[in-house]
Amino acid sequence: MNNYIPVIGLEIHVELKTKSKMFCGCPADHFAKKPNSICCPVCLGLPGALPVPNKKAIEWTILLGKTLGCAINKVSKFDRKHYFYPDLPKGYQISQYDEPIATKGKLSLQIQSSKFKVQNDSSKLKNEEKTFRIHRVHLEEDTGKLIHKGNETLIDFNRSGVPLVEIVTEPDFDNADDVKRFLEELQVIVRYLGISDADMEKGSMRLEPNISVREIPNPKSQIPNISKLPITNYQLPKYKVEVKNINSFRFVKQAIEYEIERQTTLLEKGETPKQETRGFNSNKQITYSQRSKEEAHDYRYFPEPDIPPMIFNDDWLKQIEKQIPELPQAKLERFVKDYSLKFSDAFILTRDKKLSNYFEQVNSKFKIQNSKSKLKIKNYSQSIINLIINNKLSKTLTIGEFVNKVIELLAPKETDEKLLGATITRIIETNKKVVDDYKSGKQNAIMFLVGQVMREMKGKADAKIVINMLKSKIQSSNVRSSRFNRD
Amino acid sequence: MNLSNLTIKEATLGLKKKKFSSNQLVKACLDKIKKVEKKLNAFITINENGAIDQANNCDLYFKKFGEGIFEKKPLLGIPIAIKDLFSTKDLKTTAGSIIINKYIPPFDATVVKKLKNAGAIIVGKTNEDAWGHGSSGENSDHGPTRNPYNLERVPGGSSSGSGAAVASGECFMATGTDTGSSVRLPAAYCNLVGIKPTYGRVSRYGIIAMASSFDTVGHLTKTVYDNALTLEITAGKDSYDATTVPKDVPKYTHYLEKSIEGLKIGIPEEYFISGIDEKVENKILSAIKQLQKLGGKVNKISLPHTEYAMATYYILVPSEISSNLSKFDGIRYGDERELFGDEAKRRIMLGTYTLSSGYYDAYYLKAAKVRTLVKRDFEEAFKKVDVLIAPSSPTLPFKIGEKAADPLQMYLSDIFLCPVNLAGMPSLNVPMGFIDGLPVGMQIIGQQFSEKLLYQVAYKYEEATQYYKISPKI
Numbered sequence: 001m002n003n004y005i006p007v008i009g010l011e012i013h014v015e016l017k018t019k020s021k022m023f024c025g026c027p028a029d030h031f032a033k034k035p036n037s038i039c040c041p042v043c044l045g046l047p048g049a050l051p052v053p054n055k056k057a058i059e060w061t062i063l064l065g066k067t068l069g070c071a072i073n074k075v076s077k078f079d080r081k082h083y084f085y086p087d088l089p090k091g092y093q094i095s096q097y098d099e100p101i102a103t104k105g106k107l108s109l110q111i112q113s114s115k116f117k118v119q120n121d122s123s124k125l126k127n128e129e130k131t132f133r134i135h136r137v138h139l140e141e142d143t144g145k146l147i148h149k150g151n152e153t154l155i156d157f158n159r160s161g162v163p164l165v166e167i168v169t170e171p172d173f174d175n176a177d178d179v180k181r182f183l184e185e186l187q188v189i190v191r192y193l194g195i196s197d198a199d200m201e202k203g204s205m206r207l208e209p210n211i212s213v214r215e216i217p218n219p220k221s222q223i224p225n226i227s228k229l230p231i232t233n234y235q236l237p238k239y240k241v242e243v244k245n246i247n248s249f250r251f252v253k254q255a256i257e258y259e260i261e262r263q264t265t266l267l268e269k270g271e272t273p274k275q276e277t278r279g280f281n282s283n284k285q286i287t288y289s290q291r292s293k294e295e296a297h298d299y300r301y302f303p304e305p306d307i308p309p310m311i312f313n314d315d316w317l318k319q320i321e322k323q324i325p326e327l328p329q330a331k332l333e334r335f336v337k338d339y340s341l342k343f344s345d346a347f348i349l350t351r352d353k354k355l356s357n358y359f360e361q362v363n364s365k366f367k368i369q370n371s372k373s374k375l376k377i378k379n380y381s382q383s384i385i386n387l388i389i390n391n392k393l394s395k396t397l398t399i400g401e402f403v404n405k406v407i408e409l410l411a412p413k414e415t416d417e418k419l420l421g422a423t424i425t426r427i428i429e430t431n432k433k434v435v436d437d438y439k440s441g442k443q444n445a446i447m448f449l450v451g452q453v454m455r456e457m458k459g460k461a462d463a464k465i466v467i468n469m470l471k472s473k474i475q476s477s478n479v480r481s482s483r484f485n486r487d
Numbered sequence: 488m489n490l491s492n493l494t495i496k497e498a499t500l501g502l503k504k505k506k507f508s509s510n511q512l513v514k515a516c517l518d519k520i521k522k523v524e525k526k527l528n529a530f531i532t533i534n535e536n537g538a539i540d541q542a543n544n545c546d547l548y549f550k551k552f553g554e555g556i557f558e559k560k561p562l563l564g565i566p567i568a569i570k571d572l573f574s575t576k577d578l579k580t581t582a583g584s585i586i587i588n589k590y591i592p593p594f595d596a597t598v599v600k601k602l603k604n605a606g607a608i609i610v611g612k613t614n615e616d617a618w619g620h621g622s623s624g625e626n627s628d629h630g631p632t633r634n635p636y637n638l639e640r641v642p643g644g645s646s647s648g649s650g651a652a653v654a655s656g657e658c659f660m661a662t663g664t665d666t667g668s669s670v671r672l673p674a675a676y677c678n679l680v681g682i683k684p685t686y687g688r689v690s691r692y693g694i695i696a697m698a699s700s701f702d703t704v705g706h707l708t709k710t711v712y713d714n715a716l717t718l719e720i721t722a723g724k725d726s727y728d729a730t731t732v733p734k735d736v737p738k739y740t741h742y743l744e745k746s747i748e749g750l751k752i753g754i755p756e757e758y759f760i761s762g763i764d765e766k767v768e769n770k771i772l773s774a775i776k777q778l779q780k781l782g783g784k785v786n787k788i789s790l791p792h793t794e795y796a797m798a799t800y801y802i803l804v805p806s807e808i809s810s811n812l813s814k815f816d817g818i819r820y821g822d823e824r825e826l827f828g829d830e831a832k833r834r835i836m837l838g839t840y841t842l843s844s845g846y847y848d849a850y851y852l853k854a855a856k857v858r859t860l861v862k863r864d865f866e867e868a869f870k871k872v873d874v875l876i877a878p879s880s881p882t883l884p885f886k887i888g889e890k891a892a893d894p895l896q897m898y899l900s901d902i903f904l905c906p907v908n909l910a911g912m913p914s915l916n917v918p919m920g921f922i923d924g925l926p927v928g929m930q931i932i933g934q935q936f937s938e939k940l941l942y943q944v945a946y947k948y949e950e951a952t953q954y955y956k957i958s959p960k961i
Contacts, residue, residue: 046594048573048592155819305698305730
């Protein structure tokens with residue numbers, strides 16, 4: 001039997017959240033707006049209208065390119081990509097063909113086994129690092145949207161002309177889990193840069209995997225690690241299948257897994273899968289044929305004559321490079337190292353840049369207050385992160401308010417022992433069944449009683465003291481009850 | 488006094504001196520239109536009521552603000568016409584094609600806006616070869632326009648209606664576009680001054696695109712002064728057109744009187760070899776003598792890649808046309824694609840072919856390289872001379888139908904004009920007299936952004952010859 005190795009490359013579209021659209025002054029934020037309420041002659045493609053490129057969108061594409069380790073082309077240009085479709089009002093899309101803004105980058109990820117799981121054990125940090133190459137990053141315009149209603153199809157041009165970045169990877173993936181992990185990382189990076197919401201459901205991030213399966217004729221030969229091999233060292237399959245209409249990371253995984261199985265089955269039968277574009281049906285979790293190679297477009301690319309070529313000067317490029325923030329992976333490593341946080345918690349925290357910043361601000365303010373106070377609470381960073389992640393405290397609090405709350409929660413409680421004694425006695429008497437359970441050996445039952453006591457005390461008691469007093473009171477009630485029994 | 492035969496300069500003076508009102512000027516043009524339109528077919532749409540309303544407004548303005556208003560609005564009260572390729576808000580814009588026969592733009596082209604702001608009054612939209620495809624006006628879906636100097640003959644295209652309308656006195660100025668010849672050829676065939684400005688000098692925003700990297704926006708007038716005055720208004724950087732250049736616009740009219748003593752004139756020898764009408768050649772030679780009398784120093788110059796210019800043009804231009812016309816797919820507005828005229832279909836097919844994968848390198852890319860060589864020819868020439876002089880057309884205005892069956896022959900009438908568009912240089916047609924009662928034109932080509940100099944040369948030549956005074960008898 002042959003071995004089969006999936007070969008997967010990705011095309012990812014990300015809508016930029018610039019103020020205005022790519023080539024006109026209309027607002028770029030089109031989500032949930034009244035249809036055709038934010039368009040003008042330019043994004044409607046009316047006769048005579050001309051595109052004027054959005055500098056911010058170009059800047060952000062360079063920023064993303066640099067962040068992904070790409071080389072930035074000093075000279076770049078726009079091209080026209082022709083095809084007929086009702087949502088494309090000019091009959092061509094302004095895109096980039098042979099001189100994209102950025103090329104040849106990479107993104108390295110810590111991959112945990114084949115399936116990434118958030119582990120509580122920080123020793124799991126040392127995982128395999130995988131590098132996925134970025135083929136190019138380019139800028140284009142989004143199209144309008146078709147809305148099908150019964151027999152009618154309506155067009156909404158609000159989205160037409162919204163800046164869209166396309167990121168194309170090399171075919172460096174060999175499983176759906178890596179793809180998912182890569183996409184999640186890319187999403188977080190894009191959000192860190194503040195250039196897009198990268199929201200799959202709103203369509204501001206869209207994915208198109210290209211999937212094929214490669215046969216290794218000799219099963220005994222070692223399977224090479226594709227991501228580490230130069231592209232010339234092995235041959236890509238003679239076909240590829242592009243899957244469209246995927247709007248969640250879960251679906252991308254399902255689609256890829258379905259395709260790998262479908263294509264492998266064909267290969268095992270000695271057939272070569274057709275080169276085609278397939279859609280994904282999320283209800284049935286299957287892909288279906290949309291367009292075959294024979295129907296493939298000839299896009300007739302040529303340089304966009306309405307926009308002069310762009311020449312980027314070094315000063316500007318350097319300025320943009322300075323805008324690259326600390327990236328999620330670096331932040332994660334720093335959090336684990338500097339704050340001795342659990343890897344899993346630091347991971348969750350660093351997925352969100354705002355939350356990470358909030359944490360750091362709370363932490364540093366707390367540090368100052370803590371050093372001034374007599375209490376000198378230890379290991380507070382982990383406690384703070386617990387409070388943030390478990391939603392124990394509202395994240396809408398100001399830093400100062402949050403810090404005060406944290407101090408309140410972490411400070412050892414001054415316990416009113418007289419009140420506590422009375423409360424415990426009452427709880428023991430009203431929960432005889434639970435007390436008996438505890439006495440008969442159900443150790444966990446004590447926690448229920450602790451909870452009851454804490455509630456009565458409105459949290460104003462130290463948990464350790466509560467447990468100790470509960471235990472001793474139950475002990476003594478034990479003595480009493482045996483005496484009564486004897487009576 | 489025949490008001491519609493005045494120049495803009497004369498008309499403005501008359502308005503200032505209250506010899507007549509803008510209302511009278513507009514009515515004179517509208518009367519002329521009524522009188523000659525059946526013969527000429529220069530207009531697709533006539534804006535009669537709108538024009539009269541605007542004229543009355545202009546008269547009120549003048550009454551209220553006095554002569555000073557002409558500083559701000561140099562074309563106040565002047566009736567003009569707009570080629571139907573220019574978007575005009577609330578005024579039907581067809582590009583000469585039945586595909587968008589009912590299209591009413593919701594916005595003005597930048598140039599239209601500027602002209603309106605300058606006080607000009609639009610009397611109508613002029614006929615043209617559909618989409619600007621043609622050199623004779625015969626490719627209009629609204630029927631051909633006729634030459635006011637000889638109704639059997641073409642007025643030159645594609646701004647055919649604009650040429651005929653200005654020459655016959657239906658308006659004082661008309662806009663045009665020049666992608667390969669379309670302002671200069673009708674100017675030459677209608678005894679007018681026509682400017683093809685430097686690419687990037689005038690905004691293309693709102694003008695239905697033909698070939699975007701070639702299209703320039705010019706205009707036709709009776710005199711050099713009127714032409715220079717109009718360019719002062721229309722030229723300049725436009726935030727809606729990324730290809731416009733942020734260069735100051737000189738007051739062209741202020742430099743017209745300057746002497747051209749010592750001007751270095753180049754005569755491109757490649758323009759004097761084959762196919763040129765002998766009478767046209769003689770005419771240009773005497774025009775050159777006239778320029779020498781005015782102080783010009785004449786040198787022969789070579790533009791070695793001239794022979795490839797037409798072939799290059801007819802690969803690159805259709806390529807861009809096929810792209811620009813794709814929006815007219817009949818889905819959102821307009822008629823079905825099958826209603827495109829033969830010439831548009833021909834160009835769409837040619838351009839689609841030359842951009843197709845497998846042919847792109849051999850055609851589009853190669854032609855783009857040759858274009859660079861043609862441009863370099865001009866740049867080299869302008870290291871040696873100030874301007875180049877050539878006939879605008881190798882032939883006289885031809886008879887309607889004469890070349891219609893042979894597109895290649897038709898393309899050749901632009902042989903001296905197209906290379907300039909490949910290079911993006913400015914060029915001006917100025918009348919150089921008549922042969923057998925038919926107008927002929929001289930072309931003055933300069934380096935980029937040298938419009939000021941072109942107007943100076945043309946003004947001196949016009950002063951000496953005054954051919955503009957010969958109006959058509961229609």
